[in-house]
Amino acid sequence: MGSDLSNGNVLECSDIRKTFGDFVAVDGVGFHIGAGETYGLLGPNGAGKTTTISIIAGLLERDGGTVLIAGEAMDPEATAAKRHVGLVPQDLAIYPDLDARENLRFFGRLYGLRGSELDHRVDEVLDIIELRDRANDRSDEYSGGMKRRLNIGIGLLHHPTLLILDEPTVGVDPQSRNAILESVERLGEEGMAVLYTTHYMEEAERLCDRIGIIDHGTIKAEGTQRDLVQLVGQRDRVRLVATGNLAAGSAALGELPGIDDAAVTAQGIDLIVENAHDELPEILSVASRTGVSVGGVDVDTANLEAVFLHLTGRALRE
Amino acid sequence: MKSVAIAGVSLRRFFRDRSNVFSVFLFPILLVLLLGSMQGGASNPRLGFHVETPDAFSTQLLEGLEGIDGLVVKELGSEEAAVRAVERGEIEAALMLPDGYAATLQSGGEVELHYVSRTQTEQLQGINTAIGSVVGQQSTILRTARFAEENGAGAFDEALAIATEAQMVLPPVEVVASTAGEPFALAGLGQFDIYAQTMLVLFIFLTTLQGAAALVQSRRLGVTRRMLSTPTPARTVLFGEGLSRLAIALVQGLVIFLGTWLIFGVDWGNPLLALVVLAVFALVSSGAAMLLGAVVSNDQQAGGLATMIGLGLAALGGAMFPLAVFELLSTTVWRVAHITPHAWALESFEELVGFGGGFGDIAGFLLILLGYAAVFFTLGTWRLRAILTR
Ligand SMILES: Nc1ncnc2c1ncn2[C@@H]1O[C@H](COP(=O)(O)OP(=O)(O)OP(=O)(O)O)[C@@H](O)[C@H]1O
Numbered sequence: 001m002g003s004d005l006s007n008g009n010v011l012e013c014s015d016i017r018k019t020f021g022d023f024v025a026v027d028g029v030g031f032h033i034g035a036g037e038t039y040g041l042l043g044p045n046g047a048g049k050t051t052t053i054s055i056i057a058g059l060l061e062r063d064g065g066t067v068l069i070a071g072e073a074m075d076p077e078a079t080a081a082k083r084h085v086g087l088v089p090q091d092l093a094i095y096p097d098l099d100a101r102e103n104l105r106f107f108g109r110l111y112g113l114r115g116s117e118l119d120h121r122v123d124e125v126l127d128i129i130e131l132r133d134r135a136n137d138r139s140d141e142y143s144g145g146m147k148r149r150l151n152i153g154i155g156l157l158h159h160p161t162l163l164i165l166d167e168p169t170v171g172v173d174p175q176s177r178n179a180i181l182e183s184v185e186r187l188g189e190e191g192m193a194v195l196y197t198t199h200y201m202e203e204a205e206r207l208c209d210r211i212g213i214i215d216h217g218t219i220k221a222e223g224t225q226r227d228l229v230q231l232v233g234q235r236d237r238v239r240l241v242a243t244g245n246l247a248a249g250s251a252a253l254g255e256l257p258g259i260d261d262a263a264v265t266a267q268g269i270d271l272i273v274e275n276a277h278d279e280l281p282e283i284l285s286v287a288s289r290t291g292v293s294v295g296g297v298d299v300d301t302a303n304l305e306a307v308f309l310h311l312t313g314r315a316l317r318e
Numbered sequence: 319m320k321s322v323a324i325a326g327v328s329l330r331r332f333f334r335d336r337s338n339v340f341s342v343f344l345f346p347i348l349l350v351l352l353l354g355s356m357q358g359g360a361s362n363p364r365l366g367f368h369v370e371t372p373d374a375f376s377t378q379l380l381e382g383l384e385g386i387d388g389l390v391v392k393e394l395g396s397e398e399a400a401v402r403a404v405e406r407g408e409i410e411a412a413l414m415l416p417d418g419y420a421a422t423l424q425s426g427g428e429v430e431l432h433y434v435s436r437t438q439t440e441q442l443q444g445i446n447t448a449i450g451s452v453v454g455q456q457s458t459i460l461r462t463a464r465f466a467e468e469n470g471a472g473a474f475d476e477a478l479a480i481a482t483e484a485q486m487v488l489p490p491v492e493v494v495a496s497t498a499g500e501p502f503a504l505a506g507l508g509q510f511d512i513y514a515q516t517m518l519v520l521f522i523f524l525t526t527l528q529g530a531a532a533l534v535q536s537r538r539l540g541v542t543r544r545m546l547s548t549p550t551p552a553r554t555v556l557f558g559e560g561l562s563r564l565a566i567a568l569v570q571g572l573v574i575f576l577g578t579w580l581i582f583g584v585d586w587g588n589p590l591l592a593l594v595v596l597a598v599f600a601l602v603s604s605g606a607a608m609l610l611g612a613v614v615s616n617d618q619q620a621g622g623l624a625t626m627i628g629l630g631l632a633a634l635g636g637a638m639f640p641l642a643v644f645e646l647l648s649t650t651v652w653r654v655a656h657i658t659p660h661a662w663a664l665e666s667f668e669e670l671v672g673f674g675g676g677f678g679d680i681a682g683f684l685l686i687l688l689g690y691a692a693v694f695f696t697l698g699t700w701r702l703r704a705i706l707t708r
């Protein structure tokens with residue numbers, strides 16, 4: 001969809017506030033998402049992810065703040081801004097007594113598609129969510145993963161500028177989960193801006209260009225995964241399962257600039273490095289030069305779990 | 319035309335449930351039959367008729383009887399069959415003509431008609447009057463013809479033809495069956511016509527209001543909220559859902575209207591205008607359903623409230639006791655009754671049926687009804703938006 005992007009950003013929001021009675025659910029959230037960028041909101045249950053997203057999608061009235069989607073102000077009455085957004089709600093929102101095609105056709109019409117364009121897009125989306133062969137079965141006969149995929153497909157119909165996915169993999173089997181993550185990756189690569197909420201840090205790490213860590217209705221920290229990890233001084237751990245001259249190897253590796261520590265263990269050598277991804281080729285070549293034969297490598301990247309714990313004092317999942 | 323898409327999906331889902339297909343048509347049909355059986359209390363008297371070998375005069379007598387409005391004549395194969403039918407109550411009475419009926423009459427002889435009936439009922443009075451008048455007419459014609467012939471006016475057959483023709487211009491005799499103790503009757507309106515109007519109004523509002531549950535269900539499925547995430551305003555969503563209820567109400571209303579009109583001969587006044595009143599009232603009912611569906615939060619609650627409100631407003635609005643009764647009680651009661659849309663719909667029907675009114679006579683009532691629909695849809699939209707976005 002063609003759109004005027006303010007500062008090239010698909011989404012700009014600032015200082016969003018929402019209270020339910022006396023309870024402050026969202027307390028001054030603001031961030032932006034550029035074209036083609038995937039942004040993750042990572043936070044535990046009750047952090048305010050769904051509330052924030054509902055305000056951004058124009059489903060909920062806010063008590064303060066601004067939301068611009070592709071340069072258009074968003075609020076519950078803003079149909080122009082809503083044209084740019086595809087929302088995939090956390091809870092399934094499909095008709096159980098209609099089949100996938102009927103569900104897609106219906107919402108496609110609400111997104112303003114019609115005629116052959118509608119037919120075409122419904123088929124395309126059925127392929128993306130891999131439900132083509134079950135398209136004519138009632139959706140209450142689908143597995144949990146298939147229902148989730150249909151729930152996502154509805155948000156894709158009109159080629160949204162911004163796709164918002166609210167915990168799309170909750171309660172999904174590993175196979176479907178992987179399929180969902182792959183589709184989101186592909187959509188991101190194709191240039192769709194994505195706002196993705198999750199409390200699975202692996203998903204945020206895998207999918208998101210930038211991540212906002214949200215808790216108690218505020219964003220505690222924001223940046224790329226590496227930014228966040230460095231923010232709290234986390235290091236990667238590399239375990240070499242190896243034989244040979246371990247002592248010499250360990251000493252030589254300890255001299256490398258990106259390596260903070262190296263120690264011989266019963267299985268081989270353990271290293272603490274700044275960035276395992278960057279250092280690994282060098283580590284392997286130094287090991288082989290010093291007469292160490294490496295049988296296996298185990299990389300433990302500094303993760304957001306630790307970052308989260310550090311920032312909020314609580315684990316991501318209780 | 320997003321509201322049409324919304325209505326379409328709502329209808330598709332409604333009719334996917336076979337029991338709904340059944341009930342949409344079944345209940346109105348049952349209602350029509352119920353109304354028909356109410357009419358049965360004042361139903362047409364049935365007369366059996368038997369003649370061994372039909373001739374010109376017996377046929378004339380039969381046709382005369384059949385020509386009477388409100389009398390059902392059944393031809394029976396034998397005297398025994400006729401007597402049995404009377405005994406079983408299949409017919410109220412039977413009239414049996416002797417062989418050679420015409421010949422005896424033409425020769426000026428005396429004819430004895432065999433008449434069997436059950437114990438006296440009001441319906442019998444009607445039949446007796448009918449037979450009396452038809453037989454009387456026939457004998458008048460015969461006597462006229464014989465008189466003409468005897469006074470040299472021509473052959474008997476010719477005289478008979480002239481006398482028969484003269485009889486054609488006489489007003490037809492009508493049998494009016496009535497039940498004792500009718501509580502109330504408006505001038506020009508049969509009791510049955512009033513029943514049909516009030517039942518139509520009660521039924522359409524009540525069943526349409528039940529449709530509130532459908533909106534509650536969509537809300538609970540999360541799809542209503544999802545619709546609002548698309549570029550679709552809340553009023554379009556509500557109007558679309560309401561449109562599906564309207565379509566169902568119209569189908570049901572049409573079944574009742576056509577059934578009572580065509581099968582039981584209910585007087586609806588100008589049928590086109592009656593349909594307009596029906597359509598506008600169905601729109602009001604749909605609006606009320608949408609308002610209720612936007613207010614309550616679970617379908618059982620919606621069903622229970624719909625029944626209470628549907629019956630309550632019907633009672634208040636004159637769909638159970640005629641409005642005119644209210645008027646007799648006090649003007650306050652009458653005014654309170656007119657808080658309900660039911661009262662205005664019934665006023666419209668009364669205007670059409672009782673006074674043979676035209677569009678100009680009901681336009682005001684229709685405007686008031688449209689006002690109800692507008693208020694219901696506006697409040698419903700406001701409520702739906704509030705419930706979903708706060
Ligand atoms: N309609 C509401 N009325 C009252 N409180 C609400 C409402 N919606 C959300 N809340 C509260 O606001 C807080 C944030 O809720 P929200 O759904 O945004 O969390 P979340 O981060 O999406 O959590 P989860 O991971 O469980 O989905 C919670 O404490 C929740 O109880």
Ligand SMILES: [Mg+2]
Pocket residue numbers: 049050051090166167
């Ligand atoms: Mg949530």
